[in-house]
Amino acid sequence: MINQYTTLTSTYQACRIINGGWQLSEGHALQGKLNFTDVLKAFHQLVDAGFNTFDCADIYTGVEELIGEFVKQRTQITGKDDIQVHTKFVPDLSVLNQIDYNYVERIITRSLKRLNKERLDLVQFHWWDYAIPGCIDIAGYLVRLQEKGLIANLGTTNFDTKHLQQLVNAGYPLVSNQTQYSLLDRRPEKSMVDFCLKNNVKLLCYGALAGGFLSERWLNQPAPKTLENRSLVKYRLIIDDAVGWQGYQLLLQLLKNIGDQRGCSLSNVAVLYILHKKAVASAIIGTRSERHIHSNQTLFSTDITKSDIQQLDDFLNHYSVPTGEPFELERQHGGKHRNIMKMNLNDE
């Protein structure tokens, strides 16, 4: 059975299912369709159900503010702040070669203010382009802010193994790396998982449901001509790189068969699969309503077996793993994965 919490450090435990905030941002293309009163209501239900860790980013437009409003409400109701927030520090590509300590402090202080927090539970550092020098120095500025008490824990997001090693060698107290890791994207298994096990670094994984593609809604469906949000556009590329539409449909059917045997949904099987993988601490699941709370709670009362995982790995081994290290395709200039990303959202 999967535990509801995971130990990230000797002093910090987070949820194994983290509430993902990207789906609430303007960039996800749903703004206007979301009623934030309903979203805040869903947040209260999530926390009451034990899901009190939230993931967001300085570049998810409007989301730090929304979570900050929730932190305020929660504190008023319960008299204490029982919300953990993992945010990100994602400096714009256009300023990477100009960043100094003051810039980093300004963005971190802005996150604290937006989130109504005195200290950030986890800051996940992102660097768009390794060819631009400065990454290690800027990581050092985050360490200074941690020493000042503004940040409890430091992590990374979308780093590859080589650059994680460089950060660790430079003394960055790396707790976790947030990365895409799912049935469709097993790039972390090439070398990152071994690195994490050796260096006591945990993986916080996105993509476990491929933006919703790993759900019954898509079972027996033809390949869509248009997609309703940017996440689905992104994960459609990963489906094509990994198993293709036909292989994906076979995978959905296999997940459904396993789910039927274990008394849970095919989405639950997809998430349990990733939570059982080595070095994985948590799956971050996009949350924009109360719709999936009950289903995601099922993860803690049901389980899949070693032979289910083996069956899934045997199936996947007939197909490709996307090329390179995690986020390597996404960094490739002119590539289809990079072309759909926006890299200058912080100071807009």
Ligand SMILES: NC(=O)c1ccc[n+]([C@@H]2O[C@H](COP(=O)([O-])OP(=O)(O)OC[C@H]3O[C@@H](n4cnc5c(N)ncnc54)[C@H](OP(=O)(O)O)[C@@H]3O)[C@@H](O)[C@H]2O)c1
């Ligand atoms: N560091 C990065 O670069 C990065 C990139 C992507 C994401 N993230 C983080 O990860 C979070 C999750 O994003 P993601 O891309 O990984 O999306 P995801 O969790 O794979 O997919 C989220 C979607 O799955 C559906 N869903 C959720 N629970 C379900 C359930 N029990 N059964 C069926 N469907 C379910 C919902 O779709 P409906 O709402 O349509 O029902 C939800 O919007 C983000 O919010 C963000 O915090 C980080």
